[in-house]
Amino acid sequence: MPREQEMKANLQNYLDGFNEGDSEKVISLFAEDARVEDPVGSDPLKGIASIASFFQQSVPSVKRLELAAPIRGSHSNSAAMAFNIYVEIEGKESVIRCIDVMTFNDDGFIIDMKAYWGPEDIQS
Amino acid sequence: MPREQEMKANLQNYLDGFNEGDSEKVISLFAEDARVEDPVGSDPLKGIASIASFFQQSVPSVKRLELAAPIRGSHSNSAAMAFNIYVEIEGKESVIRCIDVMTFNDDGFIIDMKAYWGPEDIQS
Numbered sequence: 001m002p003r004e005q006e007m008k009a010n011l012q013n014y015l016d017g018f019n020e021g022d023s024e025k026v027i028s029l030f031a032e033d034a035r036v037e038d039p040v041g042s043d044p045l046k047g048i049a050s051i052a053s054f055f056q057q058s059v060p061s062v063k064r065l066e067l068a069a070p071i072r073g074s075h076s077n078s079a080a081m082a083f084n085i086y087v088e089i090e091g092k093e094s095v096i097r098c099i100d101v102m103t104f105n106d107d108g109f110i111i112d113m114k115a116y117w118g119p120e121d122i123q124s
Numbered sequence: 125m126p127r128e129q130e131m132k133a134n135l136q137n138y139l140d141g142f143n144e145g146d147s148e149k150v151i152s153l154f155a156e157d158a159r160v161e162d163p164v165g166s167d168p169l170k171g172i173a174s175i176a177s178f179f180q181q182s183v184p185s186v187k188r189l190e191l192a193a194p195i196r197g198s199h200s201n202s203a204a205m206a207f208n209i210y211v212e213i214e215g216k217e218s219v220i221r222c223i224d225v226m227t228f229n230d231d232g233f234i235i236d237m238k239a240y241w242g243p244e245d246i247q248s
Contacts, residue, residue: 004242041199069192069206072223073242075165080223080240082193082206099196099204099223101240116204116225118128118197 004073007104011081014102015065023059027052031109038115039098062087068097078103085117089124097121128197131228135205138226139189147183151176155233162239163222186211192221202227213248221245 010029017025027048030036036051037044045051068082078101085096096117103112134153141149151172154160160175161168169175187210195205202225209220220241227236 004244008244039199040202070221070245072206072221072240072245074240075163075242078164078240079242080204080206080225082196082204082223097194097196099206099225101204101223101225101238114225116196116198116202118199118203120128120132121194121196 004079006108007077007079007102008071008073010104010108010110011071011079011100011102014100015067015081015083018059018062018065021059023052023055026055026059029110030113031105031107031111034109034111034113036113036115038113039117040114041118063093077105089122092124094122094124097123128203130232131201131203131226132195132197134228134232134234135195135203135224135226138224139191139205139207142183142186142189145183147176147179150179150183153234154237155229155231155235158233158235158237160237160239162237163241164238187217201229213246216248218246218248221247 014026030051032048034051035044035046045054063086066084068084071081073079080101082099085098087094098115098117101114102110105111154175156172158175159168159170169178190208192206192208197203204225206223209222211218222239222241225238226234229235
């Protein structure tokens with residue numbers, strides 16, 4: 001099981017990858033057979049090919065990610081964080097308020113990501 | 125499926141119940157067959173009897189809960205929040221940094237609660 005500090009470091013790497021515009025850094029955090037549901041309630045992406053395609057599109061489209069509170073761990077192989085996504089929507093700077101829950105496999109890669117944000121969490 | 129606003133109102137009711145010292149208010153948010161895993165990685169409580177007993181003990185032991193960021197919804201039947209739990213541990217005011225994910229049934233009751241916090245999320 002990955003240690004709490006390693007999981008938190010990988011969530012920080014996820015934020016940093018976005019903020020450095022480095023989609024490969026983000027993609028490298030995920031396992032080959034990972035599952036990404038962003039937002040929760042949408043059809044999940046399954047497997048690294050779909051996930052890579054998703055982040056190759058989303059990383060350049062995001063201005064920055066900012067933590068809203070310190071990253072949380074757990075007593076198991078999951079960690080979670082509340083953050084804000086700054087994006088331009090139809091020419092206006094907008095913010096999406098999000099909570100991501102990441103679950104890790106034994107090798108320390110993200111095997112599951114769930115992004116909790118709804119229509120009302122977007123503010124323009 | 126419960127609406128986003130209703131789910132968020134119920135997460136706020138959860139906080140309010142704790143802050144009012146009203147364990148029954150907290151317990152009334154949960155379905156008969158709910159599951160509570162607090163913290164994630166511990167044995168889950170299953171069913172309202174175990175859950176009621178848990179909150180009857182935990183509500184009086186907590187000083188207050190404070191949101192760390194606005195409550196998040198989703199495009200499905202889940203909502204999430206980052207908050208701080210203020211408690212006294214061995215005579216010292218301490219804070220547990222937590223993220224809860226709540227999933228609702230069609231009747232608007234919490235059917236599943238997962239609380240993400242690890243040993244490193246406790247600060248004395």
